[in-house]
Amino acid sequence: MDTDKHAMPVLAEARLTVVGLGLMGGSLAMACKQGGLCREVIGVTRRLETVRLALALGAVHYATTQLVEGLSGADIVVLAAPVRTIIHQLGQLATMPLRTCLLLDLGSTKRNIVTAMQTLPPQVQPVGAHPMCGKETSGLAAAEPALFQGAPWVLVPLPRTSPQALELARELALAVGARPLVLDAERHDRLVAAISHLPYALAVALVLATAELGAQDDTAWTLAASGFRDTSRLAASDVDMMLDILVTNRIAVGEALARASAQLGRLADLIARGDEEALRALLSHAKAQRAPRFPA
């Protein structure tokens, strides 16, 4: 019996390599290093200035621009990049000399990534992951070790993933303060289309509509207050990240957009017809659905 086949390292003794030191990867590296959660935290990043910044911020023990070097001896590998970059990196990893390790990604959609994970070498235990947190600011400079506190952290095991690997992934999520939650990739993608990608699209549509009016009357922007600021916040999200999300989750995003457009049309119709009774019922329903779930 091969006792090593499902053996996973202990989190506290693991060498953790985070590939991609943006907001999410940088925050995870910081949380693990500063919290002493792992034996060693290594960062891999494309740019030399990010290597320097990561060291200056104390986000890692060591950082490099060389993927092979960074992965050497890693017990846990975390890919933290836009979705299609992760898929590209998974292809690169297939040809690299990796030891027995847990491999997580932090990508925002899961179906395509989990498919790409199927080609990883057998000693690699893959788990798709998605911490549900973020800010409209991106990059290592915005990273903070507390980013994951209280956030849902979706885990998507593959059929090949051992229970031990899933357990280690769950342990890592808990250690940084997140709330792990196992979902399959399809369900994850359908749900985040509704609660994350749709809000982004609505924020973008709001900004574009305002820009249209603002081009005629700039005072529109002067009057925009806290309500506008909050509703439009996601429109400032990183474009590369969002483009990858929309392209790799096209069908589910299309369905979510259709649902929201239908509701918007329904509202517009009731307003145009002056049907106050139905309008009041609909607005009250929305308030009743929203208010108790997010207390002020």
Added chain:
Amino acid sequence: MDTDKHAMPVLAEARLTVVGLGLMGGSLAMACKQGGLCREVIGVTRRLETVRLALALGAVHYATTQLVEGLSGADIVVLAAPVRTIIHQLGQLATMPLRTCLLLDLGSTKRNIVTAMQTLPPQVQPVGAHPMCGKETSGLAAAEPALFQGAPWVLVPLPRTSPQALELARELALAVGARPLVLDAERHDRLVAAISHLPYALAVALVLATAELGAQDDTAWTLAASGFRDTSRLAASDVDMMLDILVTNRIAVGEALARASAQLGRLADLIARGDEEALRALLSHAKAQRAPRFPA
């Protein structure tokens, strides 16, 4: 020559009566009383428990449920209620013994209110007003004297409004920390439809669409994170207030909804067709319009 016709009281010596002690009226009363901006601050409210709360919070010197009593001797009258309540109150005021005074309202739409102000007795100097601030919480318990700090405060003078009255209104806005801005009613209503009423409608559509999916899979709500929270915040707004806004600004809201729906359709089309180049250009444009105006 009637020298009294255009005479307005000095702010510091004025008796200010605020009719309606909700979030806006309550905050204005607090700012004026606690900042010592007026000689006396009187509150008028429908419910006896709000009279008690206003006194307990130190929001007013005196409060009453009787409109005639509260208005007696007032130098500045502020109507702070949902739009159609204000219009009803303006009708009541036409028959009341008022001295020479400035009359402001804090309603969210201005066209119908300014029309109703035309019937006020001649010694009343009316100015439509709209401080662009607010929270999704409502009521006196949520009031705070700093609510108006830095907020645009729209002023809409009527043809009958004297320059002295407009100046006093401006002085009051400045005294509570707001930034006064004179607009005509039509323009105000068109602009707030775009930057305030549309964000509300988008937030409502988002919540209704999520509730639709959430009815099948409740985990949608579990995953909803800060992006969803912010984009949907306005859906928790006071329904009475929003209903009055949508009904009294029907045309402009309809136009704003049409602009946003068209932009949403454009996004959906580019996503469905996988036109990455055009999609990237549109998302980048939205980010460029939004980000510099609301620094993180």
